[in-house]
Amino acid sequence: MRKVNIARGDRVVLHDINLQIRSGEHVVILGPNGCGKSSLILAMCCQIYPLVIPGMEVSIYGRSRWDLNELRRHFGVVAANISGNELPGERTAVTTGLDAVIAGFFGASSLWPNLLITDEMRVRAMESLTRLDATHLSTQFVGEMSAGERRRILIARALVHRPRQLLLDEPSNALDLAAQRELRQTMRRLMDEGTGLILVTHHLGDIPPEIDRVILMSAGRIVADGPREELLTEACLSELFNAPIRIGCDEEWLHSW
Numbered sequence: 001m002r003k004v005n006i007a008r009g010d011r012v013v014l015h016d017i018n019l020q021i022r023s024g025e026h027v028v029i030l031g032p033n034g035c036g037k038s039s040l041i042l043a044m045c046c047q048i049y050p051l052v053i054p055g056m057e058v059s060i061y062g063r064s065r066w067d068l069n070e071l072r073r074h075f076g077v078v079a080a081n082i083s084g085n086e087l088p089g090e091r092t093a094v095t096t097g098l099d100a101v102i103a104g105f106f107g108a109s110s111l112w113p114n115l116l117i118t119d120e121m122r123v124r125a126m127e128s129l130t131r132l133d134a135t136h137l138s139t140q141f142v143g144e145m146s147a148g149e150r151r152r153i154l155i156a157r158a159l160v161h162r163p164r165q166l167l168l169d170e171p172s173n174a175l176d177l178a179a180q181r182e183l184r185q186t187m188r189r190l191m192d193e194g195t196g197l198i199l200v201t202h203h204l205g206d207i208p209p210e211i212d213r214v215i216l217m218s219a220g221r222i223v224a225d226g227p228r229e230e231l232l233t234e235a236c237l238s239e240l241f242n243a244p245i246r247i248g249c250d251e252e253w254l255h256s257w
Contacts (some may be wrong), residue, residue, distance in 0.1 A: 002057040004050045006039050012051070013039045015220045023061065023164055024196040028207050028228075031217035032241050037200045038080060040217070041169050044198070045075045061164075072107065076158030078151075080170035080200075097137035097145070097153050101125040104157030121160075128156040131193070132186055148179025155186065165196040172206050184208060184253075202241075204232065209252035216240050 006014035014036045021027055029037050042048045043058075046068060050056055060066060061074065095103075095110045102125045103111050111117065129135045134152045137145065142153065151171065158166060168187070172180045184206065191197055191210045199211065207228075214231040216224040218240055224231055232254060237245040248255050 001043070001050075003053065003055045004043065004058060005053065005056070006036075006043055006048060006050055008039065008048070013220050014043065014050075017043075017222060019215070019222060019225070021198065024194065025213065026191055026197045026208075026211045027213045027215060028199045028201065028211045029215045029217060030201060030204075030207075030240070032202060035217045036220040037202075037217055038169050039220075041077070041167050041198070041200055045077055045167065046071060069107075073161040074164050076155075076161065076163035076166045078154045078158050078166075078168050078171060080173055093141055093143040095142050097129070097134070097140050097142060097149075097156075098122075098125055100142050100153050101128055101138075101156045101160055104160045124162070125156070125160055128159045131159060131190070132156050146179070147174045148176065148182060151175060151179065151183060152186070159190075159195075163195075165198060166190065167198045167200075169200045170202075171199070172201070172203060180205075204237070204247065204254045204256040207232070207254065 001017050001019045004014065004017040005012055017040065029040065031037050039048065043050060046060070046066060050058060058064060060071065099111045102117060102121050103109060105121050106115055108115065126135065126138065129138055132152050132155060134156060137149055137153060140149070142150065145153065171183055175183060187197060187199070188208050188210060191208065197211070199206065201207065212228050214224075214226065214228050215222055216231055216236065223240070224236065232247070234245055234247050237247070237256065246257050248257075
């Protein structure tokens with residue numbers, strides 16, 4: 001991205017974004033609520049578009065134009081809100097975990113009669129669940145799952161295309177402590193397997209030790225971009241969040257208060 005500005009309605013929410021991320025890179029985007037983190041993720045996968053101004057440029061895998069169905073195969077995106085339309089709920093209570101993952105091939109919330117489901121899709125959906133140690137959810141109804149279980153189904157849907165890059169937006173929202181631990185183990189396992197990860201969060205405890213590049217955002221701007229040892233400090237985070245921040249370390253994981 002070069003000279004990218006994004007408007008939501010009549011308000012500009014991202015200002016003069018200049019950013020380059022390598023395929024397969026592990027990156028965290030950190031900042032307070034409302035700083036533009038989620039809008040940046042949406043811009044990365046062409047769900048929202050920048051204002052056209054002189055010098056503006058967006059290139060994804062070397063291309064400036066994409067068919068969105070084709071682009072979806074390269075990015076796996078898990079949004080922050082798991083109570084919205086990403087997964088079927090009470091209205092489609094008979095949708096199983098496996099069907100919800102297969103529906104990810106079509107960008108649909110559930111399997112509808114007009115969709116052509118192949119044996120390969122079913123195999124790859126089970127492979128995706130296996131990567132997350134979630135095969136036990138394949139026959140469980142989505143409407144009966146816990147928040148942590150639905151999060152695992154969402155990640156499995158995002159992985160079903162075997163994307164080059166996984167984008168997680170506030171992944172620990174609504175998760176209890178046990179589910180947060182499972183999620184963090186899942187992120188580490190996926191990175192070990194070679195999946196690129198762009199993690200959006202405002203929780204220091206969500207950041208796996210394997211992520212070594214940190215992007216700090218404030219008021220719709222990137223205010224710092226560099227190695228974790230330079231930016232995940234008490235001084236940097238206290239300035240970013242406009243509050244006194246203390247950082248501790250539990251084995252390899254950081255935590256803050």
